[in-house]
Amino acid sequence: MSGYLKPQQIAEATVDTGTIKARNPLSAMLILGFLAGAFIALGYLLYIRVTAAAPAEWGSINSLIGAALFPVGLILVLLAGGELLTGNMMAVPLARMKGRITTGEVIRNIVVITFANFLGALFVAYFFGHVVGLTGSGPYLQKTVDVAAHKLDDSFIQAFVSGIGCNWLVALAVWLAYGSKSFSGKIMGIWFPTMAFVAIGFQHVVANMFVIPAAIFEGHFSWGQYMSNFIPVWLGNLVGGVVFVAGAYYMVYLRSQQVNNQKVTNGASEHLHAKDAGAESNSMPSGAASSPVH
Template sequence: MTVGNGTGISNGANGDGDDFRSHESGIKVELGGIEAEAQDIQNARIYHDHHFEHGIRVTADEATGPSRKATGMLGMRASANIDANAGVKSIGAVSLGTPMPKWPAGHQSAAFEAVAVKKSFILSPAEIYAECAHHGEEKSKFPWYKIWTLTIIAGCYVGFGYSTCLLIGGNLKQAPGVGNETDYNYGLFKLVYGAVGFPFGFTTIVVCGAELYTSLCAYMTAAWWEGKVGILDVLRMLAISWTGNFIGCALMAGLLKAGEVFDHKDTTLLRQVHDKLSHGWGAVLVKGIFANWLVGIATWMANAAQDLTGKAVGIWLPISAFAMIGFEHCIANMFLFVVAWCQGDYITAKQFIWHNLIPSTLGNYIGGGICLATVYAIAFGSPPRKLGNWIDKKLKRN
């Protein structure tokens, strides 16, 4: 097997073991005792130490000696004989073989397995669940400044997406209240309204890196079902993300007001606010469930896809559906109501908090945490196995 430093790997194994040859440096590493079929792997990359917990790699310090220990791919260990005189002056942090991202000990990355071993750019349903449960655990370990930064910026991204909906689709003459009654076309208005704005905002959150309360409902619940986090970790992450998202939404609303972005273009904005307040508490709760069920599906599909195009398409389908239908997303509502206040609309705190924010927040958790994460925990996770083992023990005792 030949190793490229950041460009690719080709298979050249012989019967005596795996033979790794670097295209550029000629480093030859003999790995013995690894009982694994040689694979054609094409995605070797350069990583730094903080990206790893295990995986074959060599650093500049490790390259100075004639013999070093290397951790094999997929957790296997082997002895690596490195010829330091083969023309390598400084390698930095370079992988020998395809590296594995940082995972807990004994954990296999579903994304790594799919891309490096199966040559697939999409995970299976069971792999998606495992990946999301792992992400929930990793996110729970974020330091406080990282959580706050990523949740606040997520609120800003929601503001960008919602503003796109309101200012583009919301100003069509087919939108309610904008043009003449003869021009009114609810279907066309909703199609344009939901086609770009919200998918753009959520794609930015996923790809650029930000933390949204509604996504964490799914991540943290999956991690809890797998015993990776405790209930206090779940509550802490949801509380921090909710408040951080609010700060980001309020910050974005204030900046948009300072820029006079919605001045004379707020007809659809104000109509939507009062429409949301016209529904009962239970109706908002149910629409909140539907909203984060779809947003959770987008989260799931974004984790399934391992390239930018796949993530964008996987996000666009459910997010555009949620926006077009008009379900209740608590973070989006934070932005909408604060912008309405900035535009001078009179809405009481009780109307906003009790009649919309509380039921939509609870509904969003049910949609992401129960309808999505818990369903797939039952289908693919450890709870059914644990329950089955417990029942078997009880039956054997009787």
């Protein structure tokens, strides 16, 4: 038996997963969303703690090390359990494209998970970053502020396009995880696309829910500046997940299947009508069909 699913099968499995996500009770969405936001924030906190004190001579190698550590957050989300906005931006709309859920269910899920992820990330930023002091002083504060400043420096269109690139990769990481039947295979599928988006420097809306507020809690930047980043990155992540992963694979693997199924259904219906008409004609008296109407 194969240890992984083929792309067509991944698409079908993702539709099933997206349907379940959209129909989770509100309490489950809030709890799992909080956990996912916290997990991603912990992955980012690990990134900062490891890379902040590294020698400057390490250059891009330091960034690569941090990028290799960050995926622990998404691994926890997908294997321990969590509802992450960026993954849901792919799976839930795909279930809608397939006709399994309503547009209202998509909107409800995306809004609730956005809020819950924000609470989870904010919890880690405030209590672990600020109260414990893990991002509050020395090179760790400097790294946090530098990363946040770099993200806030992007214009609206830059942040939007960066968000597209980010969730193209993150949604593919989720896609690959759905495609593996083994724990180790899921970890490998998650690891490399996630590491790639971090190393490239793309913007992830949930990761930003941690790092920018962490800098704000230490007296840098404002919530207004944060919102000017949140909106374009959120929209970019949405486009990356919906268009470049869900939409693309729907067109290739699921739409043609729906069209073919519809053709089969229509053909069977036409055949049945023709058969019924023939039976009705045969049941008429032999002279009835040729009798003139007076």
